[in-house]
Amino acid sequence: MAFIADRLSRIKPSPTVAVSNKAAEMKAAGEDVIGLGAGEPDFDTPEHIKQAAVAAMAAGKTKYAPVAGIPELRRAICDKLKRDNELSYAPEQITVGCGGKQTIYNALMATLNPGDQVIIPAPYWVSYPDIALLAEGEPVVVNCPESEGFKLTPAALEAAITPKTKWLILNSPSNPTGAAYTRDDLRALADVLLRHDQVWVMTDDMYEFIIYDDFTFTTIAQVEPGLYDRTLTLNGLSKAYCMTGWRVGYAAGPVEVIRAMNKIQSQSTTSTSTISQWASVAALDGDHSFIARNNAVFKERRDLVVGMLNQATGLSCATPEGAFYVYPSCAGTIGRQTPDGKTIATDEDFVTYLLEAEGVAAVHGEAFGLSPHFRISYATSTEALEEACRRIQRACAALR
Ligand code: GLU
Numbered sequence: 001m002a003f004i005a006d007r008l009s010r011i012k013p014s015p016t017v018a019v020s021n022k023a024a025e026m027k028a029a030g031e032d033v034i035g036l037g038a039g040e041p042d043f044d045t046p047e048h049i050k051q052a053a054v055a056a057m058a059a060g061k062t063k064y065a066p067v068a069g070i071p072e073l074r075r076a077i078c079d080k081l082k083r084d085n086e087l088s089y090a091p092e093q094i095t096v097g098c099g100g101k102q103t104i105y106n107a108l109m110a111t112l113n114p115g116d117q118v119i120i121p122a123p124y125w126v127s128y129p130d131i132a133l134l135a136e137g138e139p140v141v142v143n144c145p146e147s148e149g150f151k152l153t154p155a156a157l158e159a160a161i162t163p164k165t166k167w168l169i170l171n172s173p174s175n176p177t178g179a180a181y182t183r184d185d186l187r188a189l190a191d192v193l194l195r196h197d198q199v200w201v202m203t204d205d206m207y208e209f210i211i212y213d214d215f216t217f218t219t220i221a222q223v224e225p226g227l228y229d230r231t232l233t234l235n236g237l238s239k240a241y242c243m244t245g246w247r248v249g250y251a252a253g254p255v256e257v258i259r260a261m262n263k264i265q266s267q268s269t270t271s272t273s274t275i276s277q278w279a280s281v282a283a284l285d286g287d288h289s290f291i292a293r294n295n296a297v298f299k300e301r302r303d304l305v306v307g308m309l310n311q312a313t314g315l316s317c318a319t320p321e322g323a324f325y326v327y328p329s330c331a332g333t334i335g336r337q338t339p340d341g342k343t344i345a346t347d348e349d350f351v352t353y354l355l356e357a358e359g360v361a362a363v364h365g366e367a368f369g370l371s372p373h374f375r376i377s378y379a380t381s382t383e384a385l386e387e388a389c390r391r392i393q394r395a396c397a398a399l400r
Contacts, residue, residue, distance in 0.1 A: 011130040015367035023361035033359045034388040036376045039175055039325065041242045043297075045279075046290050049241065052282030053275050061278055065271040067262045069096025069250065073277045076284040077250050084208070086222050087233065089252040095261050096280075098272040100206050100236040100249035102265070105131050107202060107232055107251060108167075110260035112137035116166040121152040122369030123327060125175045125204070129369070137166070141369055146318060146329060150177040150370075154188045161192075165199050170220060173207040176368045176375040177327040178302075178320025180211060183218045190224035200230040206249075209240035209291050211322040212299045229254055239324075240291055241283045246276040298324050301378040301385055308389035309376075312396040324379040327365070331372050336399040344399065347372040357398070358391035 016039060023035030056062075068074065074091040081087040097103040104127070108118070112135040120128045121144045129139035142160045144150050157168065170189070173180040181189075193199055201220055208217050221231040236249035251261065265271070302319070305326055309317040314332030330350045337343055338357065344350050348364040351374050355361050365373030378385055 007134060010133040014130075015126050016363055019361055019363045026359075026361075031359060033355075033361055034380075034384050034391070035361045036378070036380060036385075036388055037361045037363050039239070039323075039377045039379065040244045041239060041294065041324070041379045042381055043242045043290075043294055045242050045246070046283075046287075048286050049243065049279050049283045052286075053279040056275050056278035061274055063274060065274040065277055067095075067266045067271055068092075068258070069094065069271065070274065070277045070281075072281050073250075073284075076281045077252065080284045081233065081252055085205075085219050085233070087219070087228075087252070092255055093258055094250060094252050095258045095265070096248065096250045096272060096277065097261075097265060098247040098249070098269050099238060100204065100234060101127055101131075102247075102269065102272075103234055103236070103249040103251045103261070104128070104202070104204070105134075106261040106264045107234075107257070108132055108135040108137060109264045111135075111200075111257065112166060115164060117162060117164045119157065119160045119165060119168040119199075120369075121156075121170070123150060123174070123176050123365065123373070124169070124369050125171060126363075126367050128169050128171075138164075140165070143370065145370065146373075150174065150179040150318075150327065151181060151185060152189065154192045157189055157192045161196050161199060163198065165196070167200050167202050168193070169202045169204065171204040171206075172217075173211060173320070173322025174325075175207065175323055176325050176363070176365075177318075178207075178323040178325050180207075180215055180217070180321040180323075183216070183223055186218060186220050186223040190220060190227055194224070194226055197230075200232065201227060202232045202234060205233060205235045206239055207323040208235060209288075210295060210298060210324060212295065212302065213321065215321045217322075232257060237280050237283055240294075241280075242294070243276075243279070243283065246279060247272050248276050248280045297382075298378065301382055302326065304382065305376060305378045305385055305389060308386070308393065312389075312393040314396050314399065315392070324377055326376050326378065327368075327373050328376070329373050330365075333396060333399055334372050339398050339400075347374050350374060354392060354395055358395045360388045360391050360395075 019037030074094040232253035317328035
């Protein structure tokens with residue numbers, strides 16, 4: 001339609017959000033659907049965090065917040081970055097937005113000129129390339145296949161860098177694969193980046209706390225302080241604190257970039273909800289013991305899902321280090337036929353078949369830039385997961 005802006009033709013609606021919404025609609029219509037699309041913990045927000053929001057409302061803390069975030073939250077974020085990541089930031093180096101997504105949006109809108117390149121290792125979180133495109137940048141997608149542990153190698157990074165490269169986006173543990181970069185992995189990538197002054201790093205650490213089997217999380221500015229002046233460290237409250245709907249994400253980086261991001265935000269949302277910000281202060285300053293309890297449950301579910309998917313004909317599923325996703329290969333189903341005679345030609349055909357035949361909603365790998373795979377979020381009840389995996393096994397067994 002001519003009335004719609006040209007920039008919209010460059011992007012698509014978020015496929016993860018689309019699958020979650022579709023599963024929710026089908027459920028609301030009474031259909032027997034198990035939604036494994038949404039990357040959202042099924043655990044409730046901890047009580048002490050909710051109570052901080054109630055107290056903020058009772059105290060009348062319901063007015064506009066400063067664009068960069070309330071000073072108390074920026075102080076709590078500085079403390080967190082020091083405590084968990086050995087990174088020193090001053091409050092003016094922090095910006096708080098409406099979830100990780102808006103923070104990334106602000107960063108790319110504030111820094112990209114037309115044609116600037118953004119290196120995005122694939123599989124990637126669905127929104128990175130589209131936000132880069134909205135900001136008139138050029139996503140440079142680098143394939144990171146399962147044989148490389150779904151991780152960017154130093155050689156692949158080196159080969160992707162050009163004089164027009166502005167950003168590398170790193171995400172560890174990764175959405176959609178759960179793969180996480182070790183300190184040595186980051187060290188090797190940092191060595192490449194040190195040779196290319198023009199490249200900044202945006203590190204999306206949203207799944208920092210959701211890690212298993214004694215994996216130690218590190219972030220790139222911590223591993224290589226020489227990159228501190230060109231790193232934007234992104235994080236948020238959504239996943240580990242079970243606060244997806246509160247919409248709180250943040251970034252720490254050089255003052256000039258943070259100010260530019262605030263300028264963008266001042267002309268869009270102004271800030272995230274003041275009440276959510278007070279709840280986030282309580283989350284960051286408060287008791288974190290629930291995270292280990294939640295992780296123990298997530299780990300059990302991960303092992304259950306990996307085990308059951310590996311028993312499904314045509315699927316193979318690696319065991320991830322973190323996050324709450326698995327990213328199985330469905331290569332063994334490609335070319336086969338469903339009971340009603342349709343050929344599975346792509347991973348999108350496969351997830352469509354799962355939804356239509358068995359009422360299991362997952363997201364196809366093409367949306368994340370690496371096929372033939374699909375993403376399952378195991379942040380849902382163990383019973384639902386077990387039932388979903390049984391249905392997937394049945395669907396796979398029915399292919400001819
Ligand atoms: N980040 C989550 C996911 O990947 C939430 C949906 C979204 O914003 O993409 O499922």
